Amino acid sequence: MENIVLISHGGMAEGVKGSLEMIVGQQENVHTVSLRPDGDNLQFENDLNEKMKALNGSTLIIADLLGGTPCNVAVKNFLHVEEVEILAGMTLSVVIEAVVNPKATIKELLCLAKENIVDVKAGMNQAEQEIEEEKQEELSDFSAYAGKENIVNTRIDERLIHGQVAGIWSTSLGTQRIIVANDEAASDPLQKSSLRMAAPSTMRLSVLPVETAAKNIRSGRYGRQRLFLLFKNPRDILRFVEAGGPIKSINVGNMSYKEGAREVTKSIQVLPEEEPIFEAIAAKGVTVTAQLVPNDPSIDFIEKLRG
Numbered sequence: 156m157e158n159i160v161l162i163s164h165g166g167m168a169e170g171v172k173g174s175l176e177m178i179v180g181q182q183e184n185v186h187t188v189s190l191r192p193d194g195d196n197l198q199f200e201n202d203l204n205e206k207m208k209a210l211n212g213s214t215l216i217i218a219d220l221l222g223g224t225p226c227n228v229a230v231k232n233f234l235h236v237e238e239v240e241i242l243a244g245m246t247l248s249v250v251i252e253a254v255v256n257p258k259a260t261i262k263e264l265l266c267l268a269k270e271n272i273v274d275v276k277a278g279m280n281q282a283e284q285e286i287e288e289e290k291q292e293e294l295s296d297f298s299a300y301a302g303k304e305n306i307v308n309t310r311i312d313e314r315l316i317h318g319q320v321a322g323i324w325s326t327s328l329g330t331q332r333i334i335v336a337n338d339e340a341a342s343d344p345l346q347k348s349s350l351r352m353a354a355p356s357t358m359r360l361s362v363l364p365v366e367t368a369a370k371n372i373r374s375g376r377y378g379r380q381r382l383f384l385l386f387k388n389p390r391d392i393l394r395f396v397e398a399g400g401p402i403k404s405i406n407v408g409n410m411s412y413k414e415g416a417r418e419v420t421k422s423i424q425v426l427p428e429e430e431p432i433f434e435a436i437a438a439k440g441v442t443v444t445a446q447l448v449p450n451d452p453s454i455d456f457i458e459k460l461r462g
Contacts, residue, residue: 157210157257158210158214159182159216159217159254160217162187162199162203163219163245165191165192168189175251176412185250203232216233217242217249217253218245240261248267248268252264252318252319255447281352297376299375300379305380306402307328307382309386310405311392311409313387313410314409316333320383322355325358327449328383331358331380331382332382336364336386337387338391342364347362365398368400392405392441393435405444407443407445407456408445408446411424420445
């Protein structure tokens with residue numbers, strides 16, 4: 156969608172936009188309209204129509220509450236407008252996905268919303284049990300597979316396992332094991348359990364220090380499993396390659412906004428100190444591309460970075 160309009164009772168829409176921009180940077184195409192505490196349906200309808208008149212192109216309206224005044228007014232005025240879609244049940248995760256993946260379908264956004272409502276305590280307990288079970292499943296004799304690793308994708312994504320990775324990339328590539336290579340996550344049992352809970356239940360998961368991941372993959376520990384390698388930043392990629400990690404290409408997916416970063420693509424914000432790291436990775440013969448989701452065109456990230 157070219158435009159996103161968040162509508163809510165009170166200040167929820169503005170709050171969600173503020174949180175969104177903390178994560179992915181300023182978003183000129185995200186707008187808010189609120190039903191003020193001293194307002195009514197007529198106030199809201201006038202404000203929403205004024206906002207919509209100022210926008211060009213396709214628009215996704217995300218309302219806070221099904222059946223509430225903001226949602227009802229949106230339906231009344233835009234139900235039969237072809238270029239306008241309306242969702243109810245605003246969450247930060249759905250808004251982020253709609254922003255960073257403008258080609259996401261309504262069905263994909265609805266699936267993401269459902270997946271993000273979970274019993275966290277129950278899920279974490281189950282995740283801890285699954286991590287222990289997976290340790291016992293690893294091959295005891297894997298020497299025959301050394302140098303025959305089957306890597307189907309290598310991606311930089313600061314959010315690690317989330318909707319795009321778990322629901323789109325991993326399934327489309329027939330992934331059998333996701334390997335998160337990050338020292339901090341590997342040393343934190345809580346992060347490991349959270350990642351296990353976010354990963355598809357049909358896939359194995361390993362959360363490892365960067366150098367351990369390089370060693371395990373190079374030695375053939377995972378046999379011929381289809382491996383999806385996931386990194387949080389370019390520094391870890393460079394360390395992985397320098398430790399003998401066998402990768403030929405990486406896909407830069409999401410790097411969130413930080414103070415001093417510049418926008419290379421809509422979903423990738425790069426700090427000045429990260430630019431030479433990408434150049435060093437490319438100098439080692441690794442192809443670096445940017446591609447948010449499989450249906451997007453793959454672009455030369457180094458060329459984009461230099462441009």
